[in-house]
Amino acid sequence: MSFDFSHAYAVIMAGGGGTRLWPLSRKDSPKQLLPLIGEETLFQSTVARLEELFPPQRILVVTVEEQAQAMKSQAPQLPEENYLIEPAPRGTASVVGLAALALQKRDPQAALAILPSDHFIRNVDLFHYLLKAAFDVAADDYLVTLGITPTLPSTAYGYIQQGAALNGEYKYPVYTVKSFKEKPSEEIAQQLLRMGGHSWNSGMFIWKAETILREIQKQMPALYSALNKIGGAWDDSSAREATLKEAWLDLENKTVDYGIMEKAEKVAVLPAGGLGWSDVGAWSSLFEVLLPDMRGNIAANDVLHLAHETNNTLVYGGSSERLVVTIGVDDMVIVDSGDVLLVCKADQSQKVKEVVEHLKKHRQERYL
Amino acid sequence: MSFDFSHAYAVIMAGGGGTRLWPLSRKDSPKQLLPLIGEETLFQSTVARLEELFPPQRILVVTVEEQAQAMKSQAPQLPEENYLIEPAPRGTASVVGLAALALQKRDPQAALAILPSDHFIRNVDLFHYLLKAAFDVAADDYLVTLGITPTLPSTAYGYIQQGAALNGEYKYPVYTVKSFKEKPSEEIAQQLLRMGGHSWNSGMFIWKAETILREIQKQMPALYSALNKIGGAWDDSSAREATLKEAWLDLENKTVDYGIMEKAEKVAVLPAGGLGWSDVGAWSSLFEVLLPDMRGNIAANDVLHLAHETNNTLVYGGSSERLVVTIGVDDMVIVDSGDVLLVCKADQSQKVKEVVEHLKKHRQERYL
Numbered sequence: 244m245s246f247d248f249s250h251a252y253a254v255i256m257a258g259g260g261g262t263r264l265w266p267l268s269r270k271d272s273p274k275q276l277l278p279l280i281g282e283e284t285l286f287q288s289t290v291a292r293l294e295e296l297f298p299p300q301r302i303l304v305v306t307v308e309e310q311a312q313a314m315k316s317q318a319p320q321l322p323e324e325n326y327l328i329e330p331a332p333r334g335t336a337s338v339v340g341l342a343a344l345a346l347q348k349r350d351p352q353a354a355l356a357i358l359p360s361d362h363f364i365r366n367v368d369l370f371h372y373l374l375k376a377a378f379d380v381a382a383d384d385y386l387v388t389l390g391i392t393p394t395l396p397s398t399a400y401g402y403i404q405q406g407a408a409l410n411g412e413y414k415y416p417v418y419t420v421k422s423f424k425e426k427p428s429e430e431i432a433q434q435l436l437r438m439g440g441h442s443w444n445s446g447m448f449i450w451k452a453e454t455i456l457r458e459i460q461k462q463m464p465a466l467y468s469a470l471n472k473i474g475g476a477w478d479d480s481s482a483r484e485a486t487l488k489e490a491w492l493d494l495e496n497k498t499v500d501y502g503i504m505e506k507a508e509k510v511a512v513l514p515a516g517g518l519g520w521s522d523v524g525a526w527s528s529l530f531e532v533l534l535p536d537m538r539g540n541i542a543a544n545d546v547l548h549l550a551h552e553t554n555n556t557l558v559y560g561g562s563s564e565r566l567v568v569t570i571g572v573d574d575m576v577i578v579d580s581g582d583v584l585l586v587c588k589a590d591q592s593q594k595v596k597e598v599v600e601h602l603k604k605h606r607q608e609r610y611l
Numbered sequence: 612m613s614f615d616f617s618h619a620y621a622v623i624m625a626g627g628g629g630t631r632l633w634p635l636s637r638k639d640s641p642k643q644l645l646p647l648i649g650e651e652t653l654f655q656s657t658v659a660r661l662e663e664l665f666p667p668q669r670i671l672v673v674t675v676e677e678q679a680q681a682m683k684s685q686a687p688q689l690p691e692e693n694y695l696i697e698p699a700p701r702g703t704a705s706v707v708g709l710a711a712l713a714l715q716k717r718d719p720q721a722a723l724a725i726l727p728s729d730h731f732i733r734n735v736d737l738f739h740y741l742l743k744a745a746f747d748v749a750a751d752d753y754l755v756t757l758g759i760t761p762t763l764p765s766t767a768y769g770y771i772q773q774g775a776a777l778n779g780e781y782k783y784p785v786y787t788v789k790s791f792k793e794k795p796s797e798e799i800a801q802q803l804l805r806m807g808g809h810s811w812n813s814g815m816f817i818w819k820a821e822t823i824l825r826e827i828q829k830q831m832p833a834l835y836s837a838l839n840k841i842g843g844a845w846d847d848s849s850a851r852e853a854t855l856k857e858a859w860l861d862l863e864n865k866t867v868d869y870g871i872m873e874k875a876e877k878v879a880v881l882p883a884g885g886l887g888w889s890d891v892g893a894w895s896s897l898f899e900v901l902l903p904d905m906r907g908n909i910a911a912n913d914v915l916h917l918a919h920e921t922n923n924t925l926v927y928g929g930s931s932e933r934l935v936v937t938i939g940v941d942d943m944v945i946v947d948s949g950d951v952l953l954v955c956k957a958d959q960s961q962k963v964k965e966v967v968e969h970l971k972k973h974r975q976e977r978y979l
Contacts, residue, residue, distance in 0.1 A: 575940075
C-alpha cells in the first residue's frame with residue numbers, strides 16, 4: 244500500500260553511552276555528541292540526513308536527561324516538545340514503546356522510522372529512497388527493518404535471515420524474516436555470507452505506531468500496561484512526567500530485537516546494499532568512513548601527521564599544534580586525546596572495551 | 612709502566628647536538644643534558660661515574676658556549692676553570708688538542724681519558740678497572756682506545772681490528788690496532804663478528820698529553836700550529852680567549868679517529884667485554900639500558916602505561932598525568948613529548964634522523 248508520507252515520522256534513539264570510541268567518547272561526552280567526522284557531530288549529521296525527508300516537526304528524539312541539553316543546543320531547529328526524555332535507560336523496547344505512544348497521541352495514523360543517532364551513511368539519497376519504500380511496507384502492517392548487505396564476515400553485528408519475497412507493489416525488494424541471529428563466531432559469519440540471504444541487523448526499524456503497540460500488547464504486556472498508564476496521564480504534562488517516572492522504574496531492560504521482533508509474525512526486511520553504512524562501532528570503522536590517502540593513512544581531526552614508511556594507519560589528533568610522527572608503522576590506530584593516548588592495532592580496536600572495563604574496575608574515574 | 616694516577620685526568624666531550632633521540636633531544640636541549648635514564652642527566656651520570664676515580668679538580672669538560680651554563684649548573688662541584696669552551700664545533704680532533712694543551716700547561720706529566728658525555732655504562736667498577744689499566748698502557752706512549760666487544764652485528768659503530776698482543780705487565784689484555792673500519796654493512800658486520808678480533812669503536816681514548824700533541828704535530832700540523840698560538844697566549848686569559856676564537860675559525864672539521872688514530876704508529880686497544888655499555892644512540896637502545904618487564908615492555912619517565920596484549924614496547928612519557936594505552940602492539944617505541952608524539956617501530960628508530968632532516972629542510976624550526 245502506498246503510504247501518505249504526511250503521517251511519517253522519524254524517531255532518533257540517542258540515549259546510549261558507548262565506550263567503543265574511548266578515549267574520545269567518555270561518560271560525559273558520548274559518541275553521538277562528538278564531531279567525529281568533519282565538523283558536525285554524529286547526532287547533527289543524523290538530524291541533517293532526516294531533515295531532507297521530514298520537516299523538523301516530524302523528527303523526534305528519545306534521550307536521557309543528561310544528554311538532552313547538549314542535543315537541544317546541537318539541533319535547535321527541532322521543537323522542544325519533540326525531545327522525549329527517558330527517566331532511565333530501559334532498553335530499546337521501552338524507547339520504541341514510548342515513541343509510538345507519543346506519536347499515536349499526536350497522530351493516530353502515524354508511522355515512524357526508529358533510527359540510531361550515531362551511525363554514518365554515505366549515500367543519503369539511497370537511504371531516503373529505502374525509507375520511503377519501507378514506509379509503504381509498514382503501511383501493510385509489517386514491522387520493517389533495514390538490513391545491511393554484508394561486505395565481510397563481521398562478528399560485530401547480529402544477522403537477519405530473509406525468507407520469501409513479499410508480494411506487493413513495493414519500490415524495492417522486500418522479504419519476510421526467517422530468523423534473527425545473534426552476533427556469530429567468525430566461522431559462522433563466513434557460512435552466512437556463503438549461504439547468502441543474510442543481512443546485518445542495523446537497528447533501523449519502520450512501522451506504524453498502531454502496529455508496534457499491538458505487538459507490544461501481545462508480547463510485552465508489562466510494558467504495554469505501563470504505556471497505558473502513561474497514556475492515561477498524557478494530557479497533563481506534570482502528571483504525565485510523574486507517571487512516566489514511576490512506571491519506568493519497574494520495566495524490564497529489553498531490546499526491541501529480542502523483546503518483540505524475534506517472535507512477531509509480520510516482519511519484513513529490506514536488504515540494503517550500497518548505503519555506505521557504518522555504525523562507527525570501533526576506531527577501525529573510520530577507515531570505511533573517511534577517505535585514506537594512497538598509502539591507506541588517515542589524519543583525522545586536523546592532526547599534523549608526518550608519516551614515514553607508514554601504511555593503513557589512522558591518526559586521530561587532539562590538537563593542530565601537535566606533530567604526530569610515525570615511522571615503520573602499519574595497520575595502527577593512534578588517538579591522541581587530552582589525558583589519554585591510545586595506540587592500538589587496527590584489527591583489535593574493539594578491545595578498547597576491555598580497557599574501559601579494566602579502568603572501571605579499578606575506579607579510574609578520571610579516564611572514563 | 613705503572614702510571615702515577617695523580618697525573619691522570621678525565622676530559623668529558625660534551626658539545627654535540629645529536630638528533631637521534633628526537634623529539635626529546637632538541638637543538639636547545641641535547642641528549643646529554645636530559646634526564647633520560649632515572650633522575651640524573653647523562654652528563655651528570657658521566658661526571659658521577661668519573662668522580663669515584665678522579666677528584667673534581669682533575670675532571671674537565673669541553674663544550675660549546677650554548678651548553679656551558681646548563682652543564683655548570685648540573686655539575687657545580689667541578690671548578691669553573693675546568694670548563695673549556697670551544698668557540699665553534701670543529702670535530703673531535705680539535706677538542707682533543709685543546710684538552711691536551713690545557714692539561715700540559717697545568718701538569719707537564721698529565722695523561723687524560725677522553726670520554727663522551729652521553730654514554731651509559733652499567734658496570735662502573737669494571738669501567739674504572741679498565742681505565743686504570745689503559746693509563747698504564749698510555750704511560751708507555753701508546754694512544755689507547757677502549758674497544759667494546761660486539762654483542763651483535765651492529766651497523767651503527769665503526770670497528771677496531773686488533774693485531775698482536777702487547778708485551779708488558781698490564782692488568783688487562785691489550786693489543787696493537789691493525790685497522791679502524793668505518794660503519795660496515797650488515798653483511799660485513801656479520802663477517803667481522805665471525806672473524807673475531809674486532810671491537811666497536813666507543814670513542815673513549817686514553818693517552819698522555821705529550822703523546823697526543825706529538826702525534827698532532829706529525830699528522831695535523833695546522834691544528835698543531837693553532838694550538839701553539841693559543842698556548843703562547845695561555846697565561847693571559849683575555850688574550851687566550853681571543854687567540855682561541857681566531858685560531859679556531861680556520862680549523863678543519865676532523866674526528867680524532869680519522870685525523871689521527873688511523874695513521875698513528877703506537878695505537879693500542881683494550882677490548883672490553885661486559886661493561887654494559889651503550890651509546891644511547893637511538894630510542895631502541897633504551898631496551899639495553901632500562902629493565903623491561905616480563906613482556907619486554909618499558910614504561911619510562913614516570914609514564915602511566917596500560918599495556919594490553921603488548922610486547923617489547925617502550926613508552927617514554929611526557930607527563931605522569933597522561934595515560935598511555937597500547938592494545939595489540941609489538942616492538943614499538945612511543946615517545947609522548949610535549950609538542951611531538953613519536954610512534955616508531957623499534958628496529959627503525961635510527962630513522963628518526965631522517966624525520967629531523969625532513970623537518971629541517973621544510974624549516975619546521977619549532978619542532979627541532
